[in-house]
Amino acid sequence: MVIQIGDTIPEVTLKHIHDGVRVVDTPTLFTGKQVVLFAVPGAFTPTCSEHHLPGFVEHFAAFRKRGIDVICIAVNDPFVMQAWGESVGVPEGLQMVSDGNGDLVKAMGLEMDASAYGMGLRAKRFALYADDGVVKQLFVEAPGEFKVSSAEHVLAHLD
Structure with missing residues (x-):
């Protein structure tokens, strides 16, 4: 089941x-x-x-100005x-976190099978805003798209 607005971020280790x-x-x-x-x-x-x-790097200061932490995850190892x-020049404070086994994306129902591309289990492209661990906004991309999970779109839709 896909995580919804009002749900709590599942407890996993990354x-x-x-x-x-x-x-x-x-x-x-998140707490x-x-x-x-x-x-x-x-x-x-x-x-x-x-x-x-790069969009989140460019707009990182705007998120921090609002008191919002920014975390990037992928089903890749921490190295x-x-x-x-x-390589992208991520600023201090923008956290690059590994969901190496896909535990978080699976727990949120936001995993995808990229085996056809030789990539195995991966995260769908998405962004969410959580306050005290509760999802307040959720932006999940349609396959192959990059629109609603961009830093610009997320910033424009924050409460």
């Missing part, structure tokens, strides 16, 4: 690089915070690298997420 590989759970990322989480099908893929992540963030 990984990121900060002085080595670190485990972080979703309550730590008591306003967060925009966006997911991409794959680090270093064309739309993700040329548009999706790939770190390298991708460095």
Whole structure:
């Protein structure tokens, strides 16, 4: 079942690089915070690298000005997420988090099968806004599209 507005972000553990590989759970990322989480099908893929992540880099200050944390996830390992963030020039504070086994995207019903492209299980392209771990806005892209999960679209639709 796909996560809906009003649902709580499922509790799973994820990984990121900060002085080595670190485990972080979703309550730590979301509890008591306003967060925009966006997911991409794959680090270093064309739309993700040329548009999706760069848009959040460009508008990161606008999110922070509103007191909103920004987290990027992909079904990639934490080393790939770190390298991708460095290659795009992700600012300090924009968190590049690995959902390496797809646990979070599966728990939210936002996974996709990209086996036909040799990529296995991946995240659908989406963005959500959560306040204290509760989904307030949800933007899921139609297959092959990049419109509603962009940083610009999310900013325009924040409460």
